[in-house]
Amino acid sequence: MTAMYKLGRMPLLLALPALVILVVVFCIPLARLFLISLNAPDFSFGNYATFLSxxxxxxxxxxxxxxxxxxxxxxxxxxxxxxxxxxxxxxxxxxxxxxxxxxxxxxxxxxxxxxxxxxxxxxxxxxxxxxxxxxxxxxxxxxxxxxxxxxxxxxxxxxxxxxxxxxxxxxxxRSLTAAARSMGASPLTAFWRVFFPLSxxxxxxxxxxxxxxxxxxxxxxxxxxxxxxxxxxxxxxxxxxxxxxxxxxxxxxxxxxxxxxxxxxILGLDLSGNGNSGNAVRMRRSWRPRFFELHKRQLNEVSTRHRAGRWAAYLYRPDGSxxxxxxxxxxxxxxxxxxxxxxxxxxxxxxxxxxxxxxxxxxxxSLRWYRSFFGDPGWYGAAQTSIRIALIVAVLSTVVGTVAAYGLSRTNPRTRRLLTMLILAPITIPVIVVGVAFYLGLSNLNLIGSQTGVVLAHTPGALGFVVVIVSATLANFDSRLEQAAQSMRAGPMQTFTRVTLPLIRPGIIGGAIFAFLHSFDEVVITSLISGFSVYTLPLKMWENMRNEVDPTVAAVASLLTLLPVLWMIIIYFIYKRWKARGHSELPGVMLNA
The missing domain is CATH 1.10.3720.10 (MetI-like)
Structure with missing residues (x-):
């Protein structure tokens, strides 16, 4: 209990397991890969010069x-x-x-x-x-x-x-667009001058x-x-x-x-769109030369009287468009x-x-090609390998990622933003670069060609999905519920398991599903790490597409197409079940997840 209390006072410790996995499997190998590109310890740009020449x-x-x-x-x-x-x-x-x-x-x-x-x-x-x-x-x-x-x-x-x-x-x-329309702007003008900059x-x-x-x-x-x-x-x-x-x-x-x-x-990744409307409008206007801005202002002044006289009639005119x-x-x-x-x-x-x-x-x-899939040990063996690896990755990344998201949600915004960008690095930079870094790191651990190596290579990317989805769920979480539980003498562990965990469970389930799908569908990194010893289902599909024409691939592709439908059905029934229990906050949580 004392340990949980200390962890609550130092939330960054909760993100430590995720950061350790990321640093060992990804960051250190990426740094070593950079040194190799510089011919360390001689340190020259010969490889870059050769490439560019x-x-x-x-x-x-x-x-x-x-x-x-x-x-x-x-x-x-x-x-x-x-x-x-x-x-x-x-x-x-x-x-x-x-x-x-x-x-x-x-x-x-x-x-x-x-x-x-x-x-x-x-x-x-x-x-x-x-x-x-x-x-x-x-x-x-x-x-x-x-x-x-x-x-x-x-x-x-x-x-x-x-x-x-x-x-x-x-x-x-949308009231901003409506306000522009009420002042005589046409639908196209309201969209271009108001909605588009905000989007x-x-x-x-x-x-x-x-x-x-x-x-x-x-x-x-x-x-x-x-x-x-x-x-x-x-x-x-x-x-x-x-x-x-x-x-x-x-x-x-x-x-x-x-x-x-x-x-x-330079551009950054900002999906919120909050607080940027003024900047968006100013940025859009700053692209225009000042000469055109001046003449446009003069033309607007000339046409102001005409627009003021017709805006009311235009506003209430029946519009079949x-x-x-x-x-x-x-x-x-x-x-x-x-x-x-x-x-x-x-x-x-x-x-x-x-x-x-x-x-x-x-x-x-006929079901000829489906029977071919289930009757061929190579095919269903690859499917079993993919499911086994994806389940291990989903469990590991969900546990570590949920704890990390919970800890990051209690840190200051600047630290949270920095660490979140670090955790998201494996899924926001080109996958081939990530694969080469993983290959270098796992080869030093003698894990190339092993299922353990594939699991470790899939986990950093899956962690990114879990952290994002659970963090979005925690953003709508009312921390006063935890304070109320603690005021009634509930310990940190009891508060988390009885209050926090049930309310963020939809986000955890969503994160686990995305982690599973990320691992199950991965082929680029797997092709580098497997060493032709570990064949997952996507990797076998890719090898089959390259080397032979086997209609069995169509049956496999059909099954993989129906897999997300199954996941969506599961999520739907989870949502219905929670809504039936009276959790009014669930729709917002599910939307963010």
Missing amino acids: QTANIRVLLQTLEISAIATFACVVLGYPTAYAIVAASKPARMIILALIVVPYLTSFVARTYAWVVILGDTGLINTLLIKAGLVSSPLQLIFNRMAVYLGMVHIMLPMMILPLVSVMMGID MPGVRSGALLVFVICLGFYITPAALGGLGDAMLSTFIAAQVQSSFNLPRAAAASFVLLAIALILLS ETRRKIASATFVTLVTAFLLFPEIVVIVMSFSSGAYLDFPPSGF
Whole structure:
């Protein structure tokens, strides 16, 4: 009891286990990797000079930046109007649309990449339909090109763009837009001058997150792109796995990491949008030259009398454009949702094909490929390995991450922000860099090719998800409930188990689910750490996609697509159960989680 009291007085000690795991598995190896890139102890920039002096490396680096930038731009163009329409929709419609967007977001990205292989391949859905319709006589080259890479990357990253935008837009006071309309502003002017600047934190954070993650993409470009579409992550992975040239891989990794850190330090990640409205408006105006600002002000003064005379009539005039805007918004959201869900639906339908190869529509329906999955020890053995590793990672990261989030919630804001950024580092920098750092750290511990090594490599990223979700839950927690319990002579342990834990349990469950999915779906880091000895299900899928054409992958992808649906059903019943018990604060907690 005394120990718990001391821990309550020193909350940073609660975050110590998470920080120890992070430092041992990630921070120290990352520092050693940097020293290797500098040829320590001689300390020279020879590896960087070699990397930058080769034209092929520069071309791949610029190509990586180009592909990431275009994919990010496409996500912004598609994601912003989608998020705006979601926020403007009614609450039931908003929840349904968000659920349809979250399902692809939680689906294995290997399965989603395979879905595009099935759709764009020579014998895929599009070519099959075109040939049967007589529009083409031979298959079109729809795969192994840059456009296929863009389709796959945008499909995977679009939910990650939409969700932060929805989070920020939900916090914007709509009365500000209504006030602008009441003063004669048109809907477009009210949106552009009021709503858009206030939503810029979501655009900035979402675009930055998407761009940084795209920098480390490895599976999707390798599966959908050609030889001329390789990204820097492919070069780094080849240096580690094939030639084992760690200094060159380290130099390339830190070139990629430097780009990500520069962007993160300049733009930052702020999904709140609170307190930044004035800054957003001022920043937007500061981009305009003062010459244009002066002439615009003069024109506004000239038109003021005209606008003042017509604003009342304009305000109360029947407006049929509102109906048209609603129809256009509903159509656009339907198309975006179909874009996110259609590949998964195609794979599910084709997985029931009875033929020797996949076709759409299937010539016959059977469970042939599902029987192949459950009857092949290689496949279900890989699934058992993935489930076992993911369960261990989920339990470890949930316990350590929950305790860390509880401790961080009781520290001062500056310390909490700094430590949270450190904990989130493994999931906010390019994954290939994280994988190389893990590889270096675990190789020194002789854990390459072991399940223990894979568990340790998955845990830092899972910790980040748990800390974020539980911290969001604790942000809505009323600490006066703990004070009331302690005033009635409840000890720290009893207060935590009887008061705090039941109220934050939805966030803990959400964190555990995301930790499980993070580990279960991981393939880039696993491919470096497994040493061809530990085969998880995503890793076996990736090897199968590269080396042979086995329709069993369609059955596996279908099962992985249905997995997030199962998780959402579980979360829904947990929510209903808690709501039936009268926990009025649960909806807010679940929304933040």
